[in-house]
Amino acid sequence: MSLAFHINGVSLGHGDETVVRDLDLDIRPGEVLVVVGASGCGKSTLLRSLAGLLPVRGGALLADGAPITGPSPDRALVFQDDALLPWRSARRNVELPLAIRRVPRGERRRLADHWLAQVGLADHGDRRPGKLSGGMRQRVQLARTLAGEPKAILMDEPFGALDAQTRAAMQRLLVDVLRTTPATVVFITHDVDEALYLGDRVAVLGPEGVRTLIDVPEPRDPATRGTPVVRAAREEILRSLT
Ligand SMILES: Nc1ncnc2c1ncn2[C@@H]1O[C@H](COP(=O)(O)OP(=O)(O)OP(=O)(O)O)[C@@H](O)[C@H]1O
Ligand SMILES: [Mg+2]
Structure with missing residues (x-):
């Protein structure tokens, strides 16, 4: 089973600071949605709110149609530090x-x-x-x-601290286990190639909201790396990151 998330006009923040304003995004059940964006734009903040660890300040944040009001074993959070x-x-x-x-x-x-x-x-x-x-x-x-x-796995730069070789092995392993895991995955990374390998879609987040939402051509197929359609998607992500 997998969760659908509905993010509608959501604002998030810490203390006096509003980090995310009026964000709209629908996350489809069973998809791998990768979120990229400049440091500090609110990726981790968004993930923590999907996990139920940070209440929304405005708007609607729903999991399968129900407001997210706290943590649930249905929504597992995975960090860079293994905990x-x-x-x-x-x-x-x-x-x-x-x-x-x-x-x-x-x-x-x-x-x-x-x-x-x-x-x-x-x-x-x-x-x-x-x-x-x-x-x-x-x-x-x-x-x-x-x-x-879990019905959703929320991953915050899970492979960020690993060396390149281990990281590539973990990406392949994740692709492997996801084949038999129905969970929806929200995956944050700074690595555009990792985003394009793992994601069904890639959302580029900025302080103003979702800048671009890209459908990944042939997700999780290493054979398509470097093909013109994937290169075009990569260019588009890099353009909206700047
Ligand atoms: N616990 C907190 N208390 C106060 N401010 C916070 C807290 N966590 C994050 N912030 C602030 O919220 C903003 C967004 O932080 P967030 O961690 O969501 O960014 P990010 O996109 O995940 O960045 P990075 O790519 O560096 O991980 C930043 O200005 C940060 O300083
Ligand atoms: Mg972060």
Whole structure:
């Protein structure tokens, strides 16, 4: 199952500062919507409000037609910093959302191992986060998120701290798991190529709202990288970023 988000005339801010004004955007169920935009334009602010962590100051922010009033396990947030519990093994970290849903212990373990295998960490379940590389920790975080079977995954520059090679591997892994995951994904990045690889659509956000909304030609197909249509989309994103 996947969530539809409806953002209509939304204003957001912190303290005296209004960051997002009168924003309109519809996010379709099951799509990967990538959001790009200059630093400070309000991408993380928007994501936090979709997660229910920041109330709107005006307008309507709806998930499947209902106003978002607080956090929900249906809407999982994934950050650049992995936020794993350092004293729990990888497996016990992945079990967390299952424990919250009161899944019985044996089943919890079985599901956690399933999701760890999905992210290529079948043999690392017993390790604590401190004994894993940054890329591995991100994979544990992804497994934990998927184990909660959220209807939406909200990702804030999740691969921003990884080296180029690990990052490319994580992008392929995400594409792989999304094939069998129905969740709607909202993904923030500064990397236009990452946006064009992962997204069904790319929204360029500015302080005045959504500047451009681009349908990605052949999403998640590395073979189309560098083709004229993708190059044109890339140019358009770069133009509206400046
Ligand atoms: N917790 C907070 N308290 C006060 N101001 C904040 C807070 N979080 C963000 N801001 C301010 O809101 C504005 C938008 O910040 P936000 O983090 O949403 O930008 P961003 O688009 O995610 O930027 P970046 O690309 O650098 O991550 C900035 O001016 C920032 O200083
Ligand atoms: Mg941010």
